Amino acid sequence: MRAGALDRTITVERSTEIVAPSGHVSTVWQPLMTVRAEVREQSADEVATGFGETEAETLIFVVRWHPAPFTTGDRITHAGRAYNIKQIAEIGRRRGWKLRAVAS
Numbered sequence: 001m002r003a004g005a006l007d008r009t010i011t012v013e014r015s016t017e018i019v020a021p022s023g024h025v026s027t028v029w030q031p032l033m034t035v036r037a038e039v040r041e042q043s044a045d046e047v048a049t050g051f052g053e054t055e056a057e058t059l060i061f062v063v064r065w066h067p068a069p070f071t072t073g074d075r076i077t078h079a080g081r082a083y084n085i086k087q088i089a090e091i092g093r094r095r096g097w098k099l100r101a102v103a104s
Contacts, residue, residue, distance in 0.1 A: 006036035010061055011077045012070050012085075029082075032069060037078075038062040040098075057103040059083060065094045076101050 013029040020026070041060040061076060076083045076099065083101035091098055 005038045005062075006064070008037045008039055008061075008078060010035060010037045010063070012074055013077060013082075014070075014074050029075065029077075032074065033066070035063050035066070039078075057083075059101055059103075061099045061101060062091070063097050063099065065090075065096050070097075070099070075104065 011034045012032045014032045015027055016030050017025050017027050038061070039059055040062050041058075043058050059078070061078070070085065070088065072085050072088065074085050076085060082104045084104045085099055085101050087098075087100040089098045089100075090096075
């Protein structure tokens with residue numbers, strides 16, 4: 001993995017619940033880690049929904065290997081947009097991670 005290819009900055013966020021003193025529970029996204037990444041593939045797939053078809057933007061982010069702090073319940077924020085992580089695949093043996101994410 002070439003360092004020069006990691007030309008984007010992404011933030012991996014995790015959903016957490018916060019309880020207010022009044023007892024109201026709200027869900028917020030808190031940053032888990034900010035890393036350099038490479039965008040390898042970008043596509044817009046047409047997805048059939050109950051109300052017709054829509055386009056879902058899919059990006060594949062490649063990051064250096066970390067001890068897997070993220071899950072498919074997390075999301076990625078990149079260039080002002082949020083992407084839900086749909087698939088996590090290890091590249092080689094502790095070389096990197098390939099994260100497939102869909103715009104939310």
